[in-house]
Amino acid sequence: MSGLKMPALDQDVLSRRTQIVASLSRIVPGEGVVSNEHEMRVFESDGLTAYKALPFIVVLPETVQQVADVLKYCHGENIKVVPRGSGTSLSGGALPLEDAVLLVMSRFNRMLEIDYPNRCAVVQPGVTNLGITTAVEGEGFYYAPDPSSQIACSIGGNVAENSGGVHSLKYGLTANNVLGVELVTIEGEIIRLGGKYLEADGYDLLGVITGSEGLLGVVTEVTVRILQSPETARALLVGFPSSEDGGQCVADIISQGIIPGGMEMMDRPAIHAAEDFVRAGYPLDVEALLIVELDGPEAEVDYLIGRVEKIAKQNKSSTLRISTNEEERRSFWAGRKAAFPAVGRISPDYYCMDGTIPRKQLPKVLARMRELSEQYDLRVANVFHAGDGNLHPLILYDANIPGQLEKTEEFGADILRLCVEVGGVLTGEHGVGVEKRDLMPEMFTEDDLKQQQRVKCAFDEKHLLNPGKVFPQLHRCAELGRMHVHKGNVQFPDLPRF
Amino acid sequence: MADINKQPDADLHPKSDEDVLAAVQWAVVEETPLEIVGQGSKRALGRPMQTAHTLDMSGLAGITLFEPEELVLSAKAGTPLKEITEKLDAVHQELQFEPADFGPLLGIAPGQGTLGGLVNTNICGPRRLKYGSARDHILGMSAVSGRGEIFKSGGRVVKNVTGYDLSKGITGAYGTLAVLTDITVKVMPKAETEQTLLLSGLTDAEAAQAMALAMGSNAEVSGAAHMPASVSGGRAATLLRLEGFAPSVAYRIENLGKMLKDFGTHEQLEEATSKSQWWAVRDCIPFSEHHEKPVWRISCTPTQGHHIVETIRAATSVDAYYDWQGGLIWMQINGENPQADLIRATLKQHGGGHATLIRADAATRQSTPVFQPQPAPLAALSKRYRENFDPKGVLNPGRIVG
Numbered sequence: 001m002s003g004l005k006m007p008a009l010d011q012d013v014l015s016r017r018t019q020i021v022a023s024l025s026r027i028v029p030g031e032g033v034v035s036n037e038h039e040m041r042v043f044e045s046d047g048l049t050a051y052k053a054l055p056f057i058v059v060l061p062e063t064v065q066q067v068a069d070v071l072k073y074c075h076g077e078n079i080k081v082v083p084r085g086s087g088t089s090l091s092g093g094a095l096p097l098e099d100a101v102l103l104v105m106s107r108f109n110r111m112l113e114i115d116y117p118n119r120c121a122v123v124q125p126g127v128t129n130l131g132i133t134t135a136v137e138g139e140g141f142y143y144a145p146d147p148s149s150q151i152a153c154s155i156g157g158n159v160a161e162n163s164g165g166v167h168s169l170k171y172g173l174t175a176n177n178v179l180g181v182e183l184v185t186i187e188g189e190i191i192r193l194g195g196k197y198l199e200a201d202g203y204d205l206l207g208v209i210t211g212s213e214g215l216l217g218v219v220t221e222v223t224v225r226i227l228q229s230p231e232t233a234r235a236l237l238v239g240f241p242s243s244e245d246g247g248q249c250v251a252d253i254i255s256q257g258i259i260p261g262g263m264e265m266m267d268r269p270a271i272h273a274a275e276d277f278v279r280a281g282y283p284l285d286v287e288a289l290l291i292v293e294l295d296g297p298e299a300e301v302d303y304l305i306g307r308v309e310k311i312a313k314q315n316k317s318s319t320l321r322i323s324t325n326e327e328e329r330r331s332f333w334a335g336r337k338a339a340f341p342a343v344g345r346i347s348p349d350y351y352c353m354d355g356t357i358p359r360k361q362l363p364k365v366l367a368r369m370r371e372l373s374e375q376y377d378l379r380v381a382n383v384f385h386a387g388d389g390n391l392h393p394l395i396l397y398d399a400n401i402p403g404q405l406e407k408t409e410e411f412g413a414d415i416l417r418l419c420v421e422v423g424g425v426l427t428g429e430h431g432v433g434v435e436k437r438d439l440m441p442e443m444f445t446e447d448d449l450k451q452q453q454r455v456k457c458a459f460d461e462k463h464l465l466n467p468g469k470v471f472p473q474l475h476r477c478a479e480l481g482r483m484h485v486h487k488g489n490v491q492f493p494d495l496p497r498f
Numbered sequence: 499m500a501d502i503n504k505q506p507d508a509d510l511h512p513k514s515d516e517d518v519l520a521a522v523q524w525a526v527v528e529e530t531p532l533e534i535v536g537q538g539s540k541r542a543l544g545r546p547m548q549t550a551h552t553l554d555m556s557g558l559a560g561i562t563l564f565e566p567e568e569l570v571l572s573a574k575a576g577t578p579l580k581e582i583t584e585k586l587d588a589v590h591q592e593l594q595f596e597p598a599d600f601g602p603l604l605g606i607a608p609g610q611g612t613l614g615g616l617v618n619t620n621i622c623g624p625r626r627l628k629y630g631s632a633r634d635h636i637l638g639m640s641a642v643s644g645r646g647e648i649f650k651s652g653g654r655v656v657k658n659v660t661g662y663d664l665s666k667g668i669t670g671a672y673g674t675l676a677v678l679t680d681i682t683v684k685v686m687p688k689a690e691t692e693q694t695l696l697l698s699g700l701t702d703a704e705a706a707q708a709m710a711l712a713m714g715s716n717a718e719v720s721g722a723a724h725m726p727a728s729v730s731g732g733r734a735a736t737l738l739r740l741e742g743f744a745p746s747v748a749y750r751i752e753n754l755g756k757m758l759k760d761f762g763t764h765e766q767l768e769e770a771t772s773k774s775q776w777w778a779v780r781d782c783i784p785f786s787e788h789h790e791k792p793v794w795r796i797s798c799t800p801t802q803g804h805h806i807v808e809t810i811r812a813a814t815s816v817d818a819y820y821d822w823q824g825g826l827i828w829m830q831i832n833g834e835n836p837q838a839d840l841i842r843a844t845l846k847q848h849g850g851g852h853a854t855l856i857r858a859d860a861a862t863r864q865s866t867p868v869f870q871p872q873p874a875p876l877a878a879l880s881k882r883y884r885e886n887f888d889p890k891g892v893l894n895p896g897r898i899v900g
């Protein structure tokens with residue numbers, strides 16, 4: 001772990017471990033509490049494998065009441081809790097703490113209801129993202145957000161991270177596809193936000209929960225919007241002599257009102273790595289490769305393919321292929337979908353970044369990234385959700401070379417600072433977690449972060465849920481609540497009054 | 499600088515973010531509540547308030563950033579919505595969530611309102627079904643909290659999960675958390691064209707069935723509404739809107755018509771007629787005549803809409819029509835009693851949701867819970883949430899709950 005400071009261990013809690021295990025075992029009997037080191041090892045990390053920590057105790061509840069009782073108990077005993085879905089977070093959101101109960105939601109794995117007339121499904125949080133689509137595809141429906149981990153990641157984790165995916169350009173992120181949740185607070189209160197209706201009432205706490213990275217509550221049920229699968233999908237594979245041309249093509253497509261189902265770009269190193277790996281038939285003499293997938297009714301897709309082709313040609317495309325059947329469409333995607341493992345083949349390790357930038361800044365950011373690559377003497381390959389400006393630079397390194405991980409993280413931090421500098425953000429879909437926690441001040445002022453933490457105080461005043469994630473510095477709620485304006489330092493505002 | 503002990507004039511007119519900050523800080527210190535107002539077009543929404551001072555945000559106006567190619571627009575909170583709409587119109591873009599104009603419904607001039615007011619009320623339109631409401635299109639904001647501190651949330655890009663999404667958490671808060679100063683929204687190109695498939699003569703139950711089939715089809719319906727005969731003034735009208743590129747719309751409307759051939763008589767409404775029909779649905783034009791009658795906006799499970807109306811109708815005289823496939827009921831009460839208990843109890847029996855008293859005189863909005871009362875644990879959480887933004891209760895106090 002490279003210099004990551006986590007909250008101080010609570011020695012009092014550590015000293016009461018035997019008693020705590022016994023109490024938790026009474027709440028979740030049977031196999032629900034895991035406390036021996038060997039069995040807990042499998043939970044020591046999530047998708048951000050550079051960071052590891054052995055959990056204090058692992059609890060796998062099966063019922064909502066058990067979740068409520070565990071949280072209430074932990075709240076009463078001042079024990080920290082780290083919620084975990086499938087553990088696929090790429091930012092360390094589910095990284096255990098050595099003095100925290102790891103609350104694993106994987107046993108909540110049932111589809112509770114599928115309601116086609118209202119186009120929604122009520123599911124338990126441990127159901128996988130793809131599991132929802134699998135359950136409804138027989139009737140011609142699917143669940144739209146599609147993170148690349150969709151085969152494994154849980155819908156509860158998707159809510160915690162506000163997960164996106166290739167399709168989020170057209171169909172939105174998790175936040176736009178969740179209608180309601182049942183949530184258990186750290187005090188053990190069971191709360192429902194929203195439902196099968198289109199908007200929740202009161203403050204948009206559903207919107208706040210989504211993407212809160214497990215810091216505000218534990219989701220025990222999710223109602224998601226399901227959509228009718230598009231009638232058809234076709235793709236174009238377009239090469240450009242420069243990233244500027246590719247970037248302009250993307251801008252022109254969108255500004256003509258065409259919102260593709262997916263629009264992905266790769267740079268030269270990523271194209272070469274992918275082509276070497278899966279032989280997708282990608283052109284190797286281009287600087288940028290764009291996959292544009294149009295989905296919808298056949299008549300629309302055919303029409304738009306023609307329009308996108310014209311736009312691509314106006315933007316100096318050097319190669320252009322249009323899929324004529326499903327097999328060909330999938331072959332266009334094969335290289336993109338294999339881009340991460342393909343990069344893994346040419347380097348012992350790689351580090352995946354996740355900044356978002358305004359689209360027009362792409363050429364500038366890519367050029368600057370090449371300079372940084374030379375400066376750090378580390379290679380970088382770029383895949384890019386081009387439509388929404390979400391970059392995934394992959395930094396190639398070797399963890400066995402002392403100092404390379406640290407250097408890689410520095411390079412990554414510079415890339416994210418660059419994203420913020422050009423008007424973008426630190427993370428588009430992977431979350432802050434522990435990974436980008438200490439970079440938060442690059443994007444937010446102290447007051448911005450304090451106001452976010454006050455929201456935390458409304459839900460979890462003792463900072464027991466997933467502490468050490470998202471915020472670089474923990475402030476006590478009493479301190480956060482203090483007012484800074486007082487009589488004497490404020491006068492009646494000298495504003496025009498008429 | 500005015501003497502702090504002197505009773506000041508009632509209205510504050512900030513011209514800059516610093517002015518807003520100064521005004522809120524003053525209110526915090528004096529513990530004197532402020533009513534936050536843009537053009538005042540939504541003043542009759544929510545509970546009536548009694549505040550000694552008004553913070554008039556209309557002077558904090560102007561579009562500060564518009565990049566059509568990037569589909570992004572930023573403006574000061576007091577910017578008239580009309581100005582934004584015109585700016586977008588010029589490049590064939592729009593706010594995709596189709597914000598409703600409640601002017602006619604509330605008996606004031608149409609075309610009023612500011613961006614800040616829109617965001618604070620999370621207003622949307624028939625496209626809610628497909629594209630969400632204001633909250634789904636807000637990318638970022640700056641604001642002054644009720645603590646007298648400037649803070650920001652979000653940014654100017656769509657894909658952003660950096661920190662809590664306070665932009666959503668503040669949207670729809672009726673000014674009770676923070677005074678917005680800057681707002682950045684996602685804008686979208688307008689659809690090339692639209693057509694509506696009109697099904698005539700359906701009962702409410704048949705319409706519910708037809709709308710569910712349409713929404714579950716490949717037709718990509720962007721509006722599904724039903725006006726019973728009592729509201730349409732003629733035969734019952736079920737409206738299914740298709741938007742997009744001309745060849746696509748033509749293809750889809752044909753397929754949709756075939757699929758729904760057993761439902762009523764069909765007519766295809768061309769763009770101009772279609773637009774005027776949806777304008778009426780959006781702005782609640784059918785209930786814009788009798789301003790003395792209470793009107794409810796009921797959000798429910800779409801297929802439950804007609805059951806809810808049927809149950810309420812059996813107990814009292816109402817007029818109602820449906821948007822959002824039945825998931826939004828506009829209901830006008832033919833009497834003085836707004837029937838809040840009846841409506842909310844019926845809603846509870848039919849899968850839940852929430853009912854907002856959108857139009858009633860001030861006395862009624864004072865005595866009747868305008869917004870859906872929340873269960874105790876959620877109400878307590880909402881209260882703590884609010885207090886962490888506005889501990890002294892100086893921003894629009896009492897607007898949501900008394």
